[in-house]
Amino acid sequence: MAECVKVCTGNFGKGAQDIEVYKKLGGYGDALKRVFEMSQFELIDYVQRSNLRGRGGAGFPTGMKWSFVPRNSGKPVYIVVNADEGEGGTFKDHFLMMEDPHRLIEGLIIAAWALGTRTAYIYCRGEFLPCIESLNKALNQAYAAGYLGENIMGTKFSLDIFVHRGAGAYICGEETALINSLEGQKGQPRLKPPFPAVSGAWKSPTCVNNVETIMALPWILQHEPEEYAKMGTPRAGGTKVFCISGDVKNPGVYEAPLGTPMMTMINEYAGGVVGGKLKAVLPGGSSCAPLNAEEAAVATMDYECLASMKTMFGSGAMIVINDTHNMVDLLNVLGNFYSHESCGQCTPCREGTGLLHRILNLIVDGKGHDGDVELMQSLCGGFGGVTICPLSISLGGPVSSYTAKFRKDFDEYIAKNPDHAKPRVQETYRPGIFW
């Protein structure tokens, strides 16, 4: 395993929750001084040169996102840190905030300077109680030390950070749903446009960034942007924090440069597959399409390679699956999760995810029928690009790809039903059948 620069996880295990330790490790130092000497536009340009892309899943270039925020709207600009880590298999933000909360605060000060923000929110998943404790403790220390509040470090710049506890909805990780939830409304995605960068929280320009994106900023400011860009691929700079889980020897959080081969991640970082042979890998969380063993052998962990393989990099949550598992069971778990977490707004998602889950349940219960798989694939066709947010595709995508790549598993399950091949009786409408 090649030695890699630790951008976000450098302070892990060193007790950096305490501000003194964090300062000794290089925090709240030159980087902030350097920031306050720059203008907003210089800083945004600086971040753009680092080629930092959003780490939440979509991979949008961070500097470009900041440049979209209007400067002269006459309204306050808000930064919201998306720490509502709900994607199945993702647990990096949890560790990042727990181990190194001050880095997040320092990153937020940098981002706030870039956007001219007076108030920032950390929208943290409600279940992450240790995280919230750690963050609040760090915030108190930072306020006491003068890094937050009025006139930070003797400048005229002021910033307040609030930690907001979510109430446990997966969809609140979508930025407009997150903003709705932050405002105190039901967590449902909003229609776009207007995009949050123009009209977000309380109809003001709002920038929503992932925890890891913000936490990469102090390192970039301590070093040169080119140094960060050099670590990754030509189109996405830097390192990425991967969470590897599933059938591996050492599941956990690992930081590696973008473009690391997938098998290197599995074999060298996570210690290899256990319990059987490699069957499939979910490269970016539960909502992405799986790669089978042959594809995983050639894949590299970056946005472009995975997109070319019709899956996605997502949040970097690799779930490794060995050949003792049946993919139908896994898909049923996903069906359960997404049909429960649909916000209930758009018709295809509200009704379709539940319907897919019911069909999957039947297959798992041994009541599958020939044609069920085709029906599911056809239903997923009705999801594509027709809903407000991509939650329906988060289930539709896996259903299409699981059934396409691991059709054998589904056929095995359906074959358990002795009547699976019986021609389907067309139910004619009879009054009284439903009521």
Place this chain on the structure above:
Amino acid sequence: MSNYYNMPKLPTENSPKVEIFVDDRPVMVPGDTNLLEALKAVGIETPHICYHPYLPVSGNCRQCLVEQEGPRGRMLVISCYTPVVPGMKIYTPASSERVKNARKATQEFMLVNHPLDCPICDKAGECTLQENFMEAGQNESRLRPEVGKNYHGNPDHQFVDSKGQVRGGKHVDIGPRILLDEERCVQCDRCVRFMRSVAGDEQLQLAGRADHTYISTFPGEKLDHEYDLCVTDICPTGAMTAKYFRFQKRVWLLSHTPTVSMDDSLGANIWLDHADGKIWRMMPRCNPQVNRSWLSNTSRMAFQTFSENRLPAIDASAIKIGEGKVAIVLGGTCTIEDLAAARMLKDSLGGRAELFGGTFRAVGKADGIAKSGDPMANRKGFKVMGVGDNNLQDLVKRVSEFETLITVNADLFGEDAAAASPLEKIKNRIALSAFDDATAKKATVAFGIRHWSEVQGTMVNSLGILQKLNAAPTAPEAELRPAYEVLSQLSGTAITCASKAFKKAGEYASVLAEYSYDNIKSTGALLNGVEV
């Protein structure tokens, strides 16, 4: 939920026309509106469930999908939330299989958890979901019966039927006037948006999420608002039904008469839905200038008394106007034609007749939705016709001067018996009234005439808009005649048709002379020079 402040912009007559390409054909559409309205303006209907022109856009039904040519190729967009941009390229199902399939898929999803019991549903025949399905849905279910349905509904209202299927609440008593069928709800959230942004009283909310979302009031609260019956109008399915009309009449048996509610001086535009000579319900008729799509409960429920307690028609020779001075009191529901006939009568009687108008009832405030608060419906019409609209006190003071009192649709004693009591001093009291009300009971001659729901006529509402009433064939007796016929007969020149009476009105009020009765549009005409 989303963008609750986001009201759709509707096209007007003055909208600038822009060129867009629909299915590669150039068409000129209104440029300041959304695509759905623009397509409607050129005759392309787009199916929709959640979109309503007078409610904020929610965009959750995903039924109105069209394809738009964009920088990233052809994308599916919802037409209700896409603004018209000059030169945009749009593809409808006429040319795009993808749109057709997407709409069909959405339609299928919509019906996954919706009961398929249209034959016993009260909304059948006027159900948006049913219409969309009959037009574009697929007739065969692709689902096996084992897949089952997951009926929406409050867990407290769910029950298990004889087939073992978990069912949603069937007739949940959600308020004093409305029953909710939770199974039939398709979560379009129209009612929620109506209560939030039109009624201004957020009593409804979507509770839960995913396919167990259901409509609910706050715990322990009921849906109770002056406009709550509008919720049943805008509900695209049979989820919200009005208790008064539920299972009373199949809607396809109803005939619809477009007319104007004379309950209030805003003159809310209504449909009188009648069958078998009886009014079964009153529905709002969309008029963007007046009441949009809304109607208050009091105006709506007023029809229930239209056929009760009616005065019979008697021979007009029973009406004898004496030699002394005559006071003609006109009530607020008198039409322009009635006023014209009353002026004809006054002219024929020479200087000894005087016209009075007004009401003893209190004048309230406008609520900004579909009521002006003024019970005197045709007050502006009185002003236009030069008839006093508020001089009852004058009559009461000078009551000793008069020998004959003719009241026309003016229930003075019913409105305020104490204030009207001096009028009993007038010996000869003739009441022309639709109802056998307190004034008719006190009258020496009570003469039955037609109710405003049964006459042709016009009125000027509080906004100065001249609106037309149409007669529903629901008069209890064929012999009953409109007030203007009776009054004009008394004057000696009988007028038996509303258009002639309206022409006569034009002689008294020049502002009306430029209109002819038949040319008044169903949404009315804004009168020039009438102060509002």
